[in-house]
Structure formats: structure tokens, C-alpha cells
Amino acid sequence: MEWETVIGLEIHAQLATQSKIFSGSATAYGAPANAQANLVDLAYPGVLPVLNAEAVRMAVKFGLAINARVMRRSIFARKNYFYPDLPKGYQISQYELPIVCGGAVDIVLDDGTVKRIDVTRAHLEEDAGKSLHEGIAGLTGVDLNRAGTPLIEIVSEPEMRSAREAIAYMKKIHTLVRYLEICDGNMQEGSFRCDANVSVRARGAEKLGTRAEIKNLNSFRFVEKAINYEVARQIELLEGGGQVVQETRLYDADRAETRSMRSKEEANDYRYFPDPDLLPVEIDQLYIDTVCASLPELPDQKAQRLRQDFALSAYDAGVLTSSAELADYFETVLEKAASIPDIVISPKLAANTIMGELAGLLNRDGIEISGSRVAPAALTKLLARVADGTISGKMAKDVLEAMWEEGTDADAIIEARGWRQITDDSAIAAAIDAVMAANPSQLAQYRSGKDKLFGFFVGQAMKATQGKANPARLNELLKKKLSG
């Protein structure tokens, strides 16, 4: 039987507010345990929650960015269960009336087609604290620094059909929340994580299969691995005549497998009811308009503009707009380029260098684009040297690396190392002649029809010029000379 995978994601994005959603405690990551837990976070007798207006504004921003309905009235509810990291014995969340309903984002599939993924809802809630099991012999500690940190939970429709699609969707949301500056997107610190609801069904079937919910996935790689593992597990189970049980599963990254955490029967009855300590959140059109006016250019809009203005491919535009900082970098490089007279730097060259060589260096050193050791203006100067023929594209890679390491500018490096490209035809011709003379048998073979040897001669001639020959000139001259 052919199986179809059905995936829905619940993404938890920590909102980048200065203070917690219902208390004045700071939300900074990495403070000593319980240093950022005040009496409200500790749920002392008599304390009350007060809603942080900034969290509401951020949720509204998100709703507007995905073309959702921002609800004029939403309600906070209590989700009741006992756990040591949940000091009140309930989590304040939104249940029946969330702040954001509907909306959608578009993702680009591997074949280049665009697929729309619908968002069911997005609601505000508070995060729980953390239990600490290490360093306290035989005891469990509780750190409530994270308790009360604002989250927006973004629930998708079960519209993804593969782990790849799920990743594309998650990345899209990740990009969006960072554009909106409502979440720092730091997955290692848990600021952006998701639960994946995974089921399989016979292809063509209408009814959804029984799903398993995989909890707390905090990297794109884990999401992909966990989903693929889970899909394979469910298919194997079904093909072996078994049944999938509805349950919550945990992904074990060390063993790369999902494990049952609790079954539906063991699930808590959360006894949701409206929180009487908080008023309904009322939002009017003026507020929505104000937030709407504050929205930045969004990734899709930006990508569209880059395609139009710079004739970039959908793929390139997509990569360059995956973060606002990267797109800014690209645009700054081209802005600087426009002010250099008589030299035209093609957007494609800039895009390729940024997405290729520069991205390679950033990745290697684990640096974000905003911290790049080569500033946009410096990259523009380098690209200008490629555009004016001073160096080849291949040499540019070495120059860039030297710029990265030494912090000097392209011209100084080209000058100091003599990495100037040889464009003088006579010098290139002399090198070609020498190579042909030194390789008579290859020359004979080539002339008898073994075209593949062309590459051999290119390589030898390049070597003879220490890689400095202008590749286009070299190609042209070599072709002419080889054919006799």
C-alpha cells in the first residue's frame, strides 16, 4: 500500500518582551536559577497576574503578518495540572477564544512550486519553569526563571505531507517572527520550538490516521529526523497489522528515535475555564491599524521586490530574504556598488558571493551575517575588482578569505600578493604555447577528437599562470590554438 504522511505543527515562539507576560520579572536567558522569579512567578498566596501589553502587540503583529483575523476579544483561560515547574498549578493560556484565528503562509517545495499552509490559530500563553535533576543528589530542583515567559503558540492545519514540508513551514515561521522582531528565534535556548502531530493514511483516504504528538523539538534537524522516524514507525506498525495509538511521544536525539511518553488515557483533564483574574483582551480597529502601520517589509514582499528589482531567481530571492539582516546585507552591497562609477556589479554576482563564499565563511566560524567580518562596503569593493576584470571570480574567493582573516581591504590584498589577473593576451598565449609544447601526446589525442582533454589544457595553462589568467581569455585563446 502507498502511504501518505499528514503533519501539523504547534510552534512555540518565545516573545521578545523585556518582562514576563503576567509579571514584571525580566526574561533574559541564562540568569542564575530563580534570579528572575518574583512573587507572582512563584505563585505566592494572594498575588495576581497583570497582562503585559507588549505581548499582545507582538501577537497582533504576527496575526497581521499572516493575514489572519485578529480577534477583537480574546480570553485567557486556566489549564490546570500539577507539576513542580508550574507554580500556580495551572498555566494561563488561551483556549476557546485565541487572539489570532486563521491566516496562512506560503512555502516553496523542493520542485519549486509554492504551497500554502493554513494556520488554525495562534494564542498567547505563559511558559513553565524547568526541573533540574543534575547537581542535587537525590533531589529535584526547580528553576522558575522561564516560568511566565510569554509564548505565542502557532497551530497549523494538518496540511504538510512530508518532513521536508514541515521544515519549510517551520523555517518560514522562524523567518517571519524574526522579521517582525517578536522572537529572537534562538532554538538552542528554546526560544523557538515545536510539537509535531504526525499520522499516516493510505494514499487517497479521506479520514486522518491516528496521530502521535512528538513533543518539544528544538532544531530543524530534529524535527526532520523525528518525523521521518515516526512515519516509518507508524507505517511499519500498520503494515504489520498493528494500530497506531494516540499518544504523546518524546524524541530522543541520542538514539534518534521517538518514545512513548503518555497515552491518551493517561492524558490530563486540564479543566480549562476562563481565568477570573484577567479581563478579556479587547482590541479595537485603531489599535490594529497602528500595529499594521508598524509592520516591516515581510519576507515574501521583500523576495518579490528583489526578484523584480534585481532579476533574481525565486530560489536566490528566497535564500537572501531568509533573514532580514541577510537581505539588508545584500541590498547594501548593491547600494554601494551603484555609487562606483563605470563599473557594473551584477546582482547575480553579489548574490552568488554572499550565498556561496561569504555564507561558507560565516558557517565555518558560526557567525551571523550581522557580525560578518567583511562589511558590505568591503564586499562591494571586492566585487568591483571582479567586475572590472582585475581578478577572476575564482581569485575572488581567495581574496575574500584573506579579507576575512586579515581584515584588510580587497585592493590591498590584490596588490600585496600580486593576485592581479593576467588579461594580456600575449602573456596568456605564451603560457599556452609552453603547455602545448610540453604535452605533445595529449595535444595529438585532442586533435584526433578527444575533446575531453580541453579541461586538461585549461588546468595546465592556469597552473602555468599561477591561476591568474583571465579564464575567459584563456578559454578563447586555448580553443583557437589547440585547433591549430
Place this chain on the structure above:
Amino acid sequence: MSAPHDMSVAELSAALQARQLSSVEVTRAFLERVTRHQADLNAFISITAEAALVEAAQADARLRAKDAGPLTGVPIAHKDIFCTRGEKTTCGSRMLANFVSPYDATVVERLRAAGVVMLGKTNMDEFAMGSSNETSFFGPVKNPWDVARVPGGSSGGSAAAVAARLTPAATATDTGGSIRQPAALCGVTGLKPTYGRVSRFGMVAFASSLDQGGLITRSAEDAALLLGAMAGFDERDSTSVELPVPDYNGVLGQPIKGLKIGVLKEFFDKGLDPEIEQHIRAALDLLRSQGAVIKDVSLPNLPLSVPTYYVVAPAECSSNLARFDGVRYGHRCDNPRDLLDLYQRSRGEGFGAEVKRRIMTGTYVLSAGYYDAFYLKAQRVRQLISNDFERAFHEVDVVIGPTTPTTAFELGAKTSDPVTMYLNDIYTIGANLAGLPAISLPCGLSHGLPTAMQIIGPHFGEERLLNVAHRYQLESDWHRRVPPGFA
């Protein structure tokens, strides 16, 4: 001049301002009475004598320096549900028997800022759940009018202490009648303000949508003086209302000519002690003689108050009391085996029977499959009751009825049957469900026990309530009666 314990807040205030008495003298006098009657009445859980005398000395310094407000140096007691920094706040429970709050409730903070001196923390039903003060972990409070009888609850300690002249006034809280019912049974004045008028911050929560802080005093005049200092918006309580606080005292004494008083038909149904009815009718006659217009009003959904309340209040309490888990503060069982054992034994040992009963009831009515049938339905009925009141206040300015169906009953008389106990609040719960202000005033004595009437007003109608009550108290002396042996 009379002895300090015979004086009202208003009289004490005048004497302190005139420096006829010092706050230390007054405080000593009340502390002496508090201590003397602790054994027979058990009205207090903590007596904070040392801190009180320090505060009194500070108040005297301010009075000497003419840097004092009208309440500076006046002693009061706080119900032990209000968090008080550095002092125990037990909420009448074993769970919090040793809990020392690191902060002051807004009510405490505001009254402190106004210069009042705290004598101690009054006894109460555990977590304010009870109508007789018999659910307190610290033992029942006795009614000063007859120590074999209950003082009412849950603010029984506050009511008994004011009635016995152990304190000029006390704070209290009212979720279903917990201010008015004990005030009625002890022959004192009890004011429950409009929901949202007084901040709930620092008041240990029982049922958040119903809880409201208020006062037990000897007179409406005293209540007006203290309410002004307690009330007002608090940014730490989202349900407190951003409305200016009127000068409650300034409006007292206005004539009530033409005031339309509604007599609540449903409150004079069967079950009401005929002598209480008689006393209320007499009070109505008195008000009529002052120019008030009396007419009957009907609130058809009001009889559903008790069942509605006993769904909503337990539901909220089941969630509010989840924080008492033995993890961060409060009672923790010895040597827990694991997490579940920690929860079960800490809560099992820390809570008394009535609290457990309500947590169980509340958990049940919120459970999947029962939510619609109980919680949601109760919320709908609550709305109907609110609408009834709203309609009534289109016709009349205030409504009047009894506070309780009977006078104080004997200790132990109703402990075996929770429903009979719950029916004690049949006349008081409506105001909580609708969030309305209400006041209970003594209006007679029946076989040596106080009887009371209740006046309910529209939202934020405290001025009107206090004015009517004050007018009645100017023309009657029931609120001046002192239980025998406590003069």
C-alpha cells in the same frame, strides 16, 4: 470621655487628633482586651502586640508633628486572609500555619499608609470556606452574645472582635456572605463593596470572581471612613476598577426623602425567622418615616443563587488552591517518597475537610463532560441573576432584605450537614454573583441575639448604601448594643 474600647473609629480619630489620647494608650487598651478575651472568644490567630506598639509610637510621632491623617493611630485588626509583611498569614489553615508573607496586601499597605495600627490577624474559616468559623484550623470563634453559638463565617474572628470591642474595626472578605453573615450574627456593621472597588492583591484567593475585601465596623460611619482609605484602582489587580474614590464620609447625613427602597419579595419567603422579618419591617417603617418610598420588587432567579454559587465558587477554588502543593511554601509532608506522594500527603494533611470538599466539587464541575452541564450553566444563571438586579435598580435605588434566615446557631449544630450550612448564605450570595455592594446592619435583638437587615445597591453605589445605613443608625441604637460582659 469614654474608655477607648467604647469609642468608634470616628471618635477615636477625633480624640487622637485632639491629642486627648495617644495611639499607644489606645493600642494598649485594645491589646489588653484582645489578650484577655482570646481564651473565651478565640477571635485572633495572631496578636501582633510588639509591632502594634511600634506602629502606635510612630503614629503618635506623626500626630505630634501634625503630619497625620484622620486614621493615624487608630488600631484595627486584619482578617488573616490578607498578607501582612513579616507576620504570619495563615488563612485559617494548617497549610499556611507557619507562612510568613514577604509582602503586604494592597489593603494592608493602604491602611498602613493611612496610619492605622495593626493589632493582629483575626480568625476565620479555613481559606474563607465556611459560614460558622468552625472550619478554622485554629479552632472556632465564639459569638460574644453567647459563647455557645457561632459568630458566623468566614470572617467570624473580625465580627466577634468588633462586637466584643476588642478592636474598633476589622478588615474582612466576602465571597458569598463572609462579611455580612458574621456581622449579622454578631450585631455589627458589615460592608461588602462592589466587586472591583477594593484591590484583591494580597488577599489569598478563594473564588476570584466573587472575592471582595471589605470591613466589619460598629457603624456605617466608621465603614465610610475606612473604605475611603482602602478602596481604589490597583494596577496589580486587573479586576480592580479605575474609578475615582468618592469621599464616602462627606456624603453621610444626606436626607433620604424620596429614596426608593425595594423590598425583595423572594427574601421574605419561607425559611425566614419571623422575628427577623418583624425587625426588618420595623426598620423599613423607620426609613419610611424619614421620607423613603417602599415598594416590592421581585428577582425571580434569585432562589437559584445557592446552587449557582456552589458550582462557581468551588470551581475557582479548585484551581486557586492548586498552588498549595508543598513545593515552595506552606505545609509539606515528612519524607515524601516521590512527587505524587508529596502532593497527596502535603495537601491531604494541609487542608481540612470543608476545603477538600470544595476542591473535589470544583474539580468535578470543571471536568471534561461535566463542564457544560455545571460550570457553563451556572455562569448562565449567574448572568440571569445579575440581570434581575439590574432590572430592579431601574425601579428602585436600593433593595432591602434580611442578611440571614436565623440568628446565631449553636456550635456544632450544622457541621454534619454541609447543605444546611450552605443555606445560611441564601440571602447574601446574590450580591456576590452580581458583583454588587451590600451592607448588613443590626436591627434588633431576638432572645438576646442580634438580628440584621441587608441593603444591596447598584454597582459602585457604596455612597448611597452608607448614607441609608447611616441615616438608620442615626435614628436607632441597635448598632450601639454591646454583648453582655463586653461593655
